[in-house]
Amino acid sequence: MAKRDKEGTKQRILDAAIDVFSDKGYNGALVDDITKLSDTSKGAFYFHFPSKKSIFKALLGTLVERIVAEVDKAIEDKAGAELKIEAALETVLQIFSRHEKATRLLFLEATGLGKTFDREVFDAHQKFAAVIAGHLQSAIDDGSIAPLDVNLTAYAWLGAIHEVMLMSFLNPQSPPLAELTKPLKSLLMSALTKKAATK
Amino acid sequence: MAKRDKEGTKQRILDAAIDVFSDKGYNGALVDDITKLSDTSKGAFYFHFPSKKSIFKALLGTLVERIVAEVDKAIEDKAGAELKIEAALETVLQIFSRHEKATRLLFLEATGLGKTFDREVFDAHQKFAAVIAGHLQSAIDDGSIAPLDVNLTAYAWLGAIHEVMLMSFLNPQSPPLAELTKPLKSLLMSALTKKAATK
Amino acid sequence: MAKRDKEGTKQRILDAAIDVFSDKGYNGALVDDITKLSDTSKGAFYFHFPSKKSIFKALLGTLVERIVAEVDKAIEDKAGAELKIEAALETVLQIFSRHEKATRLLFLEATGLGKTFDREVFDAHQKFAAVIAGHLQSAIDDGSIAPLDVNLTAYAWLGAIHEVMLMSFLNPQSPPLAELTKPLKSLLMSALTKKAATK
Amino acid sequence: MAKRDKEGTKQRILDAAIDVFSDKGYNGALVDDITKLSDTSKGAFYFHFPSKKSIFKALLGTLVERIVAEVDKAIEDKAGAELKIEAALETVLQIFSRHEKATRLLFLEATGLGKTFDREVFDAHQKFAAVIAGHLQSAIDDGSIAPLDVNLTAYAWLGAIHEVMLMSFLNPQSPPLAELTKPLKSLLMSALTKKAATK
DNA sequence: GATGAATGAGGTTTCATTCAT
DNA sequence: GATGAATGAAACCTCATTCAT
Numbered sequence: 019m020a021k022r023d024k025e026g027t028k029q030r031i032l033d034a035a036i037d038v039f040s041d042k043g044y045n046g047a048l049v050d051d052i053t054k055l056s057d058t059s060k061g062a063f064y065f066h067f068p069s070k071k072s073i074f075k076a077l078l079g080t081l082v083e084r085i086v087a088e089v090d091k092a093i094e095d096k097a098g099a100e101l102k103i104e105a106a107l108e109t110v111l112q113i114f115s116r117h118e119k120a121t122r123l124l125f126l127e128a129t130g131l132g133k134t135f136d137r138e139v140f141d142a143h144q145k146f147a148a149v150i151a152g153h154l155q156s157a158i159d160d161g162s163i164a165p166l167d168v169n170l171t172a173y174a175w176l177g178a179i180h181e182v183m184l185m186s187f188l189n190p191q192s193p194p195l196a197e198l199t200k201p202l203k204s205l206l207m208s209a210l211t212k213k214a215a216t217k
Numbered sequence: 218m219a220k221r222d223k224e225g226t227k228q229r230i231l232d233a234a235i236d237v238f239s240d241k242g243y244n245g246a247l248v249d250d251i252t253k254l255s256d257t258s259k260g261a262f263y264f265h266f267p268s269k270k271s272i273f274k275a276l277l278g279t280l281v282e283r284i285v286a287e288v289d290k291a292i293e294d295k296a297g298a299e300l301k302i303e304a305a306l307e308t309v310l311q312i313f314s315r316h317e318k319a320t321r322l323l324f325l326e327a328t329g330l331g332k333t334f335d336r337e338v339f340d341a342h343q344k345f346a347a348v349i350a351g352h353l354q355s356a357i358d359d360g361s362i363a364p365l366d367v368n369l370t371a372y373a374w375l376g377a378i379h380e381v382m383l384m385s386f387l388n389p390q391s392p393p394l395a396e397l398t399k400p401l402k403s404l405l406m407s408a409l410t411k412k413a414a415t416k
Numbered sequence: 417m418a419k420r421d422k423e424g425t426k427q428r429i430l431d432a433a434i435d436v437f438s439d440k441g442y443n444g445a446l447v448d449d450i451t452k453l454s455d456t457s458k459g460a461f462y463f464h465f466p467s468k469k470s471i472f473k474a475l476l477g478t479l480v481e482r483i484v485a486e487v488d489k490a491i492e493d494k495a496g497a498e499l500k501i502e503a504a505l506e507t508v509l510q511i512f513s514r515h516e517k518a519t520r521l522l523f524l525e526a527t528g529l530g531k532t533f534d535r536e537v538f539d540a541h542q543k544f545a546a547v548i549a550g551h552l553q554s555a556i557d558d559g560s561i562a563p564l565d566v567n568l569t570a571y572a573w574l575g576a577i578h579e580v581m582l583m584s585f586l587n588p589q590s591p592p593l594a595e596l597t598k599p600l601k602s603l604l605m606s607a608l609t610k611k612a613a614t615k
Numbered sequence: 616m617a618k619r620d621k622e623g624t625k626q627r628i629l630d631a632a633i634d635v636f637s638d639k640g641y642n643g644a645l646v647d648d649i650t651k652l653s654d655t656s657k658g659a660f661y662f663h664f665p666s667k668k669s670i671f672k673a674l675l676g677t678l679v680e681r682i683v684a685e686v687d688k689a690i691e692d693k694a695g696a697e698l699k700i701e702a703a704l705e706t707v708l709q710i711f712s713r714h715e716k717a718t719r720l721l722f723l724e725a726t727g728l729g730k731t732f733d734r735e736v737f738d739a740h741q742k743f744a745a746v747i748a749g750h751l752q753s754a755i756d757d758g759s760i761a762p763l764d765v766n767l768t769a770y771a772w773l774g775a776i777h778e779v780m781l782m783s784f785l786n787p788q789s790p791p792l793a794e795l796t797k798p799l800k801s802l803l804m805s806a807l808t809k810k811a812a813t814k
Numbered sequence: 815g816a817t818g819a820a821t822g823a824g825g826t827t828t829c830a831t832t833c834a835t
Numbered sequence: 836g837a838t839g840a841a842t843g844a845a846a847c848c849t850c851a852t853t854c855a856t
Contacts, residue, residue: 527723579770
């Protein structure tokens with residue numbers, strides 16, 4: 019009906035949904051908010067998605083994959099450089115701070131919904147953790163760092179990142195997320211025992 | 218059902234509210250659920266609290282203070298021992314895992330509600346962070362550990378703890394939170410540079 | 417419990433009720449408002465009155481009688497003077513403007529309650545009309561004015577008075593009720609054909 | 616029940632609302648009563664009106680305008696005849712007695728609601744008074760009647776009409792409003808000093 | 815006589831979902 | 836495919852009334 023019909027109604031709805039959900043939380047977001055923002059209609063919404071729940075789940079899945087893919091690609095490019103794990107960490111932080119809304123949605127709004135989305139939240143977090151854990155493991159395998167519980171560490175890192183982001187969102191006086199990236203990376207890295215490139 | 222208990226009714230409502238909110242999330246929790254569980258009535262609920270929002274806020278405030286107090290006391294007792302900061306960390310973890318419901322409420326259910334409770338969530342997290350930051354600072358001051366950004370570290374730790382707890386809640390196959398306590402503590406501690414009691 | 421216990425709890429409640437009802441209307445007035453303003457309690461209220469409805473009815477009856485009595489007495493004193501009917505009219509207007517709250521309650525708040533208080537409202541208006549009609553009749557009987565439908569005239573006058581009062585209450589820029597008294601009296605009187613004291 | 620009528624639903628709701636409000640008063644009228652009588656649904660009601668208050672206000676405004684317009688038109692037609700003011704008065708009375716429900720709503724049910732609808736009630740009465748005052752002024756201007764306070768007179772007349780209507784509604788034994796029309800008109804007219812068509 | 819915590823029926827409003835067009 | 840008026844279950848909250856103290 020409007021301008022760029024190119025983009026496709028479904029995509030416009032999905033885009034609007036990210037904004038609305040990340041702004042108001044799952045329950046606070048009305049289907050009407052989404053249709054208004056996307057300049058579509060209730061009918062269009064329910065033509066493309068069977069329910070409000072379903073679009074939220076779709077969003078969770080999609081976003082995780084999209085971000086994980088972006089992280090993977092970015093690391094791949096950067097690799098070879100210093101400690102791969104450091105690159106991974108930096109990339110995750112950068113990408114999270116770039117996709118602020120999506121991240122907020124994945125880590126904040128998706129939580130606290132009772133048992134409704136437990137499965138999806140768990141999966142999402144797990145996928146991120148898997149990326150981190152994978153790179154940690156490689157670093158161990160190639161002897162860059164001393165062995166450690168990669169799983170626990172991955173979740174701990176994820177949590178640390180999440181919390182720092184949360185506080186930066188909530189605290190208007192906090193420095194922008196971008197500025198927190200470097201010190202946070204240092205902090206997390208410092209927990210690793212660097213195997214001195216012996217010899 | 219009768220006029221019993223005197224002050225008891227309000228407390229019973231608060232207790233029930235913790236259970237219901239931590240079980241179903243803020244929006245999923247019905248005022249009716251709370252009154253049923255507390256064996257009171259809608260009227261009693263609204264006599265003691267002006268709204269559903271208000272009891273939730275009251276709960277957030279109360280729980281933070283209660284837990285922070287418990288942590289403080291526990292650390293005080295233990296103090297003198299090894300690295301105080303280690304005691305603090307261990308205590309936090311223990312207490313969190315003991316007050317599972319309250320913690321779940323503070324760290325999970327209170328999030329994802331749009332901007333409704335931003336202020337309260339922020340305050341709650343800040344108070345916990347302040348405890349951790351405080352002990353980190355003392356450790357720095359007395360030369361136990363090398364200087365670092367105590368604030369950032371406090372939030373990172375809080376997030377790490379939170380995320381590990383979250384995953385342990387969500388993943389039925391995860392080991393109980395209690396078992397994760399020790400390794401998590403080690404992980405977090407390892408980020409600190411212990412000033413070798415030189416010489 | 418409070419100061420002038422002399423006045424009696426029941427009376428304090430009745431006084432408060434006039435204020436609250438005339439301020440907020442019947443439905444808008446809460447039993448709690450009345451007990452708060454009278455510095456008593458729900459228990460006291462329901463000890464003295466079986467229901468909210470009942471105190472309102474009691475009030476209607478009481479006020480009408482009190483005001484009618486005051487009018488009667490005032491006229492009696494003044495009588496003999498000029499046209500009795502003019503004295504009556506002036507008195508009614510004066511007394512209404514003195515008991516603004518009671519009047520507002522009787523003529524405004526008591527209306528618009530569906531059929532609930534129809535009987536009482538009808539009675540109240542009728543009693544006032546009867547006073548006016550009575551004096552009109554006397555004036556006719558003693559030949560001061562030409563015969564006319566005293567009943568219809570009485571209601572018309574009552575309505576005219578009521579409406580002028582209403583507008584003066586609602587319109588903040590209206591001159592005070594007291595100032596409207598004289599011109600209104602003239603207007604109403606001018607509808608009467610004064611039998612020139614012939615001869 | 617279906618999607619029929621297009622614009623019809625809103626009008627059906629408005630029509631039903633007039634009936635219900637004039638029957639039960641504002642507070643006594645339930646939104647459910649209105650939806651039942653209009654054979655629609657709660658959803659339809661709240662789709663068209665944001666609140667119960669709002670439909671009531673809408674009704675007040677609409678009805679006044681509709682009736683005032685009808686009066687204006689009727690007078691215009693009749694004009695030229697005798698005293699215009701007499702035509703106006705007769706018309707108002709006729710129309711009021713024809714729109715009994717609407718009138719009841721405007722003059723009775725809208726009152727006694729505390730300060731909630733003061734503004735609207737004031738406006739409604741003012742608009743009616745303005746019509747009357749306007750015609751009175753013309754009569755003065757063209758020399759038909761002697762000068763007088765047109766505003767005060769307009770309100771007094773409105774009140775007289777209102778009260779007579781009210782009593783006729785409340786008193787089951789009262790003659791029908793139609794029969795009261797003529798005598799009331801005479802009464803009100805008799806207050807005017809007819810400038811003898813001199814010479 | 816008085817208190818005020820407690821009751822619970824009932825009211826207004828919300829909002830995901832449906833469906834005729 | 837899209838529209839948006841309509842549905843109605845369900846939620847939050849109100850407030851007259853009760854009753855143990």
